Every structure is written in structure tokens, then in C-alpha cells.
Amino acid sequence: MDNRVLSRLGVAAVCLGLAPGAHALEATIEGVEGDLAENVRLYLDGLEARQYSPERLKSEVLRRSSEALRVYGYYSPRISTQFDDPETPAEVTLSIEPGEPVRIELLELSMTGDAAKDAPFTEALDAFPLSEGDRLRHAPFDSLRSTLSNLALERGYFDWNFTDRRMEVRPYAQSARLYLALDSGPRFRFGDITFQGHHIETSRLESLATFASGEPYLASEVARFNQRLGQTEWFASVNVRPRLDRDLARLALPAAEPGWWQALDLKGRAPASPAPRIGAEALVAASSLQRPAAPEVPIDVVVTPADRHQFEAGVGFATDVGPRVHLAWHQPWINRYGHGLNHDLYLSGPEQRFTGLYTMPLANPLRDSYRFQYGLRNKDSEDTRTLESTVEAARRWTFDNGWEQSLYVRGTYEDFTQAGVSNQVLLLYPGISWTRTRKRSPTFPSWGDRQRLSLEYSSEAWGSAAEFLRITGDSEWIRKLGDDNRFVGRVGLGSITTDDFADIPPSLRFFTGGDRSVRGYAYESLSPEDDEGNLVGGEQLLTASLEAQRRITGKWWGATFIDTGDAFTDWGPSDLKTGAGLGVRWISPVGPIRLDIAHPFDIEDAFRIHFSIGPEF
Numbered sequence: 001m002d003n004r005v006l007s008r009l010g011v012a013a014v015c016l017g018l019a020p021g022a023h024a025l026e027a028t029i030e031g032v033e034g035d036l037a038e039n040v041r042l043y044l045d046g047l048e049a050r051q052y053s054p055e056r057l058k059s060e061v062l063r064r065s066s067e068a069l070r071v072y073g074y075y076s077p078r079i080s081t082q083f084d085d086p087e088t089p090a091e092v093t094l095s096i097e098p099g100e101p102v103r104i105e106l107l108e109l110s111m112t113g114d115a116a117k118d119a120p121f122t123e124a125l126d127a128f129p130l131s132e133g134d135r136l137r138h139a140p141f142d143s144l145r146s147t148l149s150n151l152a153l154e155r156g157y158f159d160w161n162f163t164d165r166r167m168e169v170r171p172y173a174q175s176a177r178l179y180l181a182l183d184s185g186p187r188f189r190f191g192d193i194t195f196q197g198h199h200i201e202t203s204r205l206e207s208l209a210t211f212a213s214g215e216p217y218l219a220s221e222v223a224r225f226n227q228r229l230g231q232t233e234w235f236a237s238v239n240v241r242p243r244l245d246r247d248l249a250r251l252a253l254p255a256a257e258p259g260w261w262q263a264l265d266l267k268g269r270a271p272a273s274p275a276p277r278i279g280a281e282a283l284v285a286a287s288s289l290q291r292p293a294a295p296e297v298p299i300d301v302v303v304t305p306a307d308r309h310q311f312e313a314g315v316g317f318a319t320d321v322g323p324r325v326h327l328a329w330h331q332p333w334i335n336r337y338g339h340g341l342n343h344d345l346y347l348s349g350p351e352q353r354f355t356g357l358y359t360m361p362l363a364n365p366l367r368d369s370y371r372f373q374y375g376l377r378n379k380d381s382e383d384t385r386t387l388e389s390t391v392e393a394a395r396r397w398t399f400d401n402g403w404e405q406s407l408y409v410r411g412t413y414e415d416f417t418q419a420g421v422s423n424q425v426l427l428l429y430p431g432i433s434w435t436r437t438r439k440r441s442p443t444f445p446s447w448g449d450r451q452r453l454s455l456e457y458s459s460e461a462w463g464s465a466a467e468f469l470r471i472t473g474d475s476e477w478i479r480k481l482g483d484d485n486r487f488v489g490r491v492g493l494g495s496i497t498t499d500d501f502a503d504i505p506p507s508l509r510f511f512t513g514g515d516r517s518v519r520g521y522a523y524e525s526l527s528p529e530d531d532e533g534n535l536v537g538g539e540q541l542l543t544a545s546l547e548a549q550r551r552i553t554g555k556w557w558g559a560t561f562i563d564t565g566d567a568f569t570d571w572g573p574s575d576l577k578t579g580a581g582l583g584v585r586w587i588s589p590v591g592p593i594r595l596d597i598a599h600p601f602d603i604e605d606a607f608r609i610h611f612s613i614g615p616e617f
Contacts, residue, residue, distance in 0.1 A: 025049045025061075025089065031096040036072055040094065043068035049089050058083075061092060073101040073136035075171035101135040105175040108164075109144075113157065115184030120151050136176045141167060148182050156217025156297065158244055159185030188217045191296035194243075199305045200234055200338050207363055208232070217242070217297055225299075232365055233332040233340075235303040243298045306332050318612040320514040320523035324348040338365055350381035350523075367398040371406075377507075382524060383535040384506045386416035403436045410456075414505035419534035425465040425503050429458035439478065443615055444587045446486070448478040450617045468498035470508060472541075476617055484551035488616055492517070492565070494541030501539065509537025510567040513577070515610045517543050518563045520579025520598035522608070527567040538567030542576065549585060559583040561596070577602060583610075591615050 025047045029037045043064040049057055058081055069077050078097040083089035109128065115121040124147050129140050145165065152160035164181035190211050195202055208228045211221045226240040312328040327345040334341055340359040346352065355375035362368035373392040379385070394408035412427045432455055439448025453473040458464040474492040481487070494510050513521035527535045543565030549557045562580040581598035596610040 025057075026091045028091065028093045029096065030093065032098055036069065036074075036096075036098065039071065040065050040068040040096070044092075054083075054086055054089075057089065061094070065094060065096070069096070069098060071138040073103070073176075074098040075102050075169060076100065076174075100174050102169055102171060102174050102176050104130060104132050104134050104136055104178060106177040107132050108177075108179050108181070110181045111148075111184065112163075112182070113160070113184030114187040115152065115155075115157055115160075115182065118151075118155065118184075118187070120155065121148065121182075121184070124148060124151065130178075136169070138167075141178060141180070144180065148180075152182075152184055154219040156188040156219075157184040157186075158188055158297070161185075186295055188295050188297045189213075190215050190217055190221075191243075191298035193299045193301060196300070196302045197305075198235075198301075198303050199336060200333065201336050204338055204361070204365060205229065205301070208365065213296070222299065225301075228366060229301070229303065232338065232361075234306055234338055236306045237304045239302045241300055243300050308333065316613050318515050319608075319610050320516075320612075321348040321350055337361070351377065351379045353377040369396050370394070371396055371408075379506070382522075383419045384416070384511075384524075384537075386414055386418075386506050388412060388414045388416075388505065388507055401436075402438060403434055406433045406435075408432070412505070412507070414507060416505050418506050418509075419530050419536045420532075421502070423503065423505075425505055426463075427458055427466060427505070428462060428464045429456050429468075431456035437617065439617075443591045445478050445615065446480045448617070450474075450476045466498060466500035466503035468496055468500065468504060468508075470494075470496040478616060486549040486551075486557070488545075488547040488549070490543070490545040492541065492543040494567075495571075496539050498539075504537075506537060510539070510541035511535065511537060512541060512543055512565050512567050515594075515596075515612045517545075518565045518577055518579055519561065519581060519596055519610050520563070520600035520606075520608050521577060526565070526577050528569050539569050540571055541565070541567045552584075555587040557585040557587075559585055559594075559596070561598075563598070575602075579608075581607075588613075 025044065027041055027044045029040055032040070044061065047060065047064070052060055061081055062079055065079050066077060069075075076099040078099065080095045082093045082095075084091040107130065109125055111121060111125065124144065128144055130137065145162070149160070152158075161183055162181065163183050164179045166177075166179040168177040168179075170176065190213055192213055193206060193209060195205055198205060208225065210224045210228070211218070222240055222242065226238055229235060229238045229240070308331060310330040310332065312326075312330065314326040316324050316326070318324065325345075325347045329343040331341040333339065338361050340361075342357045342359075344353075344355050346354075353375060354377075355373065358372040360370040360372075362370070371392075371394040373390070373394070375390050377386075377388045377390075379388075390410060390412045392408050392410040394406050397405045399405070407430075409428070409430045413425070414427075415424045416422070433453065435450075435452045437448075437450045439445040439450075451473075452475075454471070456470045457468070459467050472492075472494045474490070476490045477488070479487050492512075496504065496508065496510070498504060509527070511524035511527045512518055513526040514523035518526060525535070527538045530536050543563070545561065545563040545565075547559055547561035549559045552558050560580075560582055562578065564576045564578040566577050577600065579598045579600045581596055583594060583596035586593045591614045594610070594612050597607055598610060599607050
């Protein structure tokens with residue numbers, strides 16, 4: 001390119017860069033205040049004085065200000081303007097005399113069709129804030145129109161229309177007449193559900209619907225159905241939508257241009273005429289001739305199957321276990337009944353485990369299922385060495401209040417050495433558990449709680465190696481105060497009643513201490529000890545924690561905490577082990593990263609660093 005051209009482009013760029021930026025006209029308003037003044041400012045917001053000549057700018061300011069006053073019923077204001085600079089104004093002062101407001105002389109709101117007896121519609125009319133004699137305001141009238149039209153679509157009045165929708169304003173008489181008449185037509189009802197692209201039995205999918213054919217249509221139920229299908233994890237995409245009669249117009253064939261064979265004159269014969277076709281309007285009209293008194297709207301469901309094999313890998317680190325690796329193989333569906341299979345492999349220094357879970361959904365796949373679980377675990381930590389294999393069969397229920405109940409039977413074989421004492425036991429015991437988890441924002445919840453309670457019983461009557469009753473429970477809470485203060489609390493309890501404690505494997509005894517229990521102490525280092533100081537595990541457990549967090553900046557938070565607890569033989573220990581400290585949190589894309597420094601109160605000059613990744617629960 002010519003150097004002269006480059007030079008000119010450069011000069012132009014510099015000139016553009018140095019050109020003063022356009023500024024919006026600032027307005028000072030006198031004579032009115034409150035909502036009136038604020039609305040005038042809103043209408044003048046963004047007005048660029050440089051885009052207008054002085055006379056046109058004044059006219060535009062008056063026009064916008066007048067419109068801003070009309071929506072509050074002032075149609076005959078007196079407005080004077082004064083600019084700071086007639087040639088290049090940056091500010092304008094408006095002196096406003098609003099005058100007498102327009103008042104409602106006549107108000108006629110009516111409704112015909114099935115909606116006349118539908119509570120949300122009648123409530124919307126009853127809630128209209130204006131009446132005859134009131135000052136006219138546009139917003140409530142516009143809002144009522146929007147509310148009624150939205151209700152019609154949400155509640156299945158697909159043939160609705162406004163037969164009258166007028167606002168007649170007589171500024172010279174300071175009066176207005178408002179007319180709004182809605183003809184809702186009949187309310188549509190749910191029709192049959194049609195599925196496309198599915199690989200799961202239709203009966204399973206129909207059981208997830210929150211409505212039945214013949215029930216009054218509700219858009220919220222369609223959305224819930226869409227959500228429930230997605231929660232099964234059977235599908236990569238889900239689209240649930242109503243099929244309206246007006247969509248029949250899409251089936252009409254478009255008018256076709258005559259082809260060459262139709263225009264060809266063979267031996268004096270007239271060109272062939274195109275075959276008659278049914279137009280879109282005729283097709284829709286014909287479909288409505290025999291419309292039932294309560295028309296139905298079919299529901300179309302279009303889905304695509306989820307990947308049959310899904311893999312996940314993760315690495316992490318915590319001071320309790322050191323480096324750790326997690327590998328998962330997830331099969332959300334393995335047959336047309338929606339059965340699922342999961343496998344997990346967990347590797348760390350003190351513990352390695354492999355588990356599998358087979359899920360068999362029942363009539364309501366999201367609420368009821370059978371679950372069959374199996375696993376192997378090897379653990380070598382402190383004074384515990386154990387190799388455990390487990391199988392479990394469970395029946396799960398999920399209730400409307402969010403609680404999940406599981407009734408199960410578990411068989412465990414464990415070859416262990418605890419505090420130098422070795423044993424091999426085979427246990428068979430039933431149990432029941434209740435759990436509920438609620439939270440907002442999965443990675444760093446601003447609000448949430450989790451509760452869990454389980455009861456397990458083993459008896460020698462059915463061949464189990466030990467007789468015991470074991471009860472465990474814990475509860476955690478997360479609450480936020482404002483945007484910058486967050487609190488986390490936790491309580492845990494456990495008890496095992498038995499006369500055969502020597503036959504209770506380490507997996508059922510109680511130990512505590514570490515990153516997620518009592519900080520300041522090593523992982524599972526708190527429990528009763530034998531005469532040589534070896535950990536033997538406890539029959540009882542009590543832990544509690546309270547943590548206060550404060551935002552430092554952005555995604556960085558500071559924390560202060562106090563933890564207490566112990567595992568012991570009898571209730572009422574003389575003193576619990578307590579640790580307290582300070583920490584820092586960073587909200588990373590993979591979850592909060594926590595670094596804590598904790599001091600155990602019963603050990604002088606001792607500190608312990610705790611590091612972990614992931615949400616509290």
C-alpha cells in the first residue's frame with residue numbers, strides 16, 4: 001500500500017482518537033418531584049445534544065418530557081426549558097407545571113369465556129388498582145393487559161383475544177374512558193402424549209408426567225414434565241411442547257408453479273391444469289368444524305438418548321489422605337427399562353476402594369427404585385489394617401418433602417487387624433436410613449443443609465458374627481448474612497450397643513479427627529486407646545463445628561473456626577478434644593479450595609495444616 005495512504009489513515013485514526021466523546025444531556029427538574037421527576041429524567045436519559053440543532057433539541061426535550069408526564073395522567077403540562085449554552089448545551093433546566101390531571105370517567109373491564117370462572121383471572125381484575133374518579137395512570141392498564149394475555153397462554157386459553165382494548169383520553173375535559181374486554185374462549189385440556197426419539201419404554205416415560213389426559217392445561221406442568229425427564233439422566237436433550245391446532249397450517253401444501261409438462265401443448269390439447277390443493281386457512285377451518293366443547297392439546301416430546309458410556313476422572317489432595325485419584329464409569333441406561341450401572345475406583349495412600357451400583361427404577365423412576373451395591377476396600381491407617389468386601393440390596397423412596405428413605409440388607413466380610421488384634425468376621429444386618437440435602441449453588445452454596453440418620457441391627461439369630469445396634473446421624477448447615485458473611489455449622493453423633501465389641505470390624509467402630517471433623521488432629525487419630533496407646537475405636541461419637549467466613553475480595557474468603565469432638569467408650573467423656581484456627585478459601589472452577597491452620601487445645605505449641613478441595617457437602 002502507498003505510504004501516503006498509510007499516512008492519511010494514521011492521521012485519521014489519531015483524529016478519531018482525539019475527538020471528544022459525545023455526552024448525554026444532563027437535566028435539572030423543577031416544579032415536580034418523586035415519580036414524576038424520575039420518569040422525566042428516564043425519558044431524557046441518553047439524549048445526545050450534538051445530534052440536534054438548538055431548535056430541534058428544544059423540541060425533542062419538550063416532546064419526551066410531555067410523554068413522560070402523560071403516563072401519569074398529566075396531559076396539559078406547561079414546560080419551560082433553559083439550556084446552559086444555546087449553541088453547545090450540556091445541561092438543561094426544566095420548569096414544569098403539570099396542570100390538572102386526567103381522571104377516569106368510565107372504567108369497563110369485562111371477561112367472557114371459561115376464564116370468567118377461573119380464579120387467577122378474576123383475581124387479576126379484582127386487583128386492578130384504578131377506579132372511576134382516580135387519576136389516570138398508564139402502567140396499571142398496560143400491566144393488566146399483559147397479565148391477562150400471559151394467563152391465557154399459561155392456563156390453556158389458546159383461542160383468546162381482546163374484543164375491546166381502548167384508552168380514550170379527553171385532555172380538554174381532563175377525563176378518560178378505559179375499556180378492556182377479554183374473550184378467553186374454552187380452556188384447552190391435556191391430550192395424549194407422543195414421544196419421538198426415545199429408547200426407554202413409553203410406559204416408563206408416561207409415569208413421569210405430572211398431568212393426565214383430560215386435565216386442564218397448565219404450562220407449568222409441561223415445564224415440570226420436561227424437568228423430570230431431564231432428571232432421569234437418560235437423555236442428552238429433552239423438548240416438551242404443546243401441539244396447537246394452528247400448527248395444522250404447516251401441513252398445507254404451498255401453491256406450486258406449473259411444470260413444463262403442464263404448459264406443453266400436444267396436438268392442440270389444452271395445457272394440463274395443476275391439481276387442486278387445500279389452503280392453510282381452509283385446513284385449519286376444517287379442523288375446527290367438529291371441535292369438542294373442551295378442546296384438547298396433544299403434547300409432543302422429542303428426546304435424544306444420552307451417551308450410554310460416560311467416563312470421569314479426577315485428582316485431588318488432602319492432608320488427611322495425601323494425593324488421591326478418582327475414576328468413574330457411568331452408564332445412565334443399559335436397557336429399555338432405564339436400568340443404570342455405575343463403577344467407581346478411588347485410590348489414596350491409606351485407602352483404596354472399588355464400588356459398583358446397579359439401579360433398577362420402578363413405576364416412578366425418580367422416586368422409587370431398587371439398588372444393588374457391591375464393593376471392595378483396603379485400608380491401612382494408624383493402627384487399622386482391614387480388607388473388606390460388601391454386598392447390599394436396598395429399596396429407595398423419595399418423598400415430596402425432599403427426604404429419601406432407604407431400607408437395605410447388607411452383608412460384609414472383613415479381615416482386619418486393629419491395635420494388634422486380628423479377626424475375621426462375616427456380618428449380615430438390615431438397616432434403614434433417611435437423608436435430605438438442600439442447597440443453592442452446588443460449588444459454593446449460599447444456603448443449604450444436609451441431614452442424615454441411619455439405624456442398623458445385626459443378630460446372631462440369622463448367622464451374623466456379632467449382635468449390635470448401631471445408630472449414626474449428622475447435620476450440616478450453611479447460611480449467609482448479606483453478601484460477604486457466610487456461616488457453616490456441623491454436628492455428628494454415633495452409638496453402637498453390643499456385647500461383642502471384639503467382633504465389630506473397624507468399618508463400624510468410631511474414629512474422628514482430620515479435615516472434615518476435628519481440625520488440629522490427624523485423620524482418625526481420636527478414639528479410645530489400649531494400654532499400649534494403640535487406637536481401638538470407640539462405641540460412641542460426638543463431633544461439632546462452627547465456622548465463620550468473611551469475603552476478603554472477589555472469590556477469596558477468610559475463615560475462623562472451632563471444632564470439638566471425640567470417639568469414646570461411654571457417653572459423657574470428661575473432656576472433648578477441641579481445635580481452633582484460621583483459614584482461607586478460594587472459589588475455584590472445580591469447587592472451593594480450603595487451607596486451614598488449626599491448633600489443638602490439649603497440646604501446647606502444636607499446629608496442623610489442613611488442605612482440601614471441594615464443597616462442604
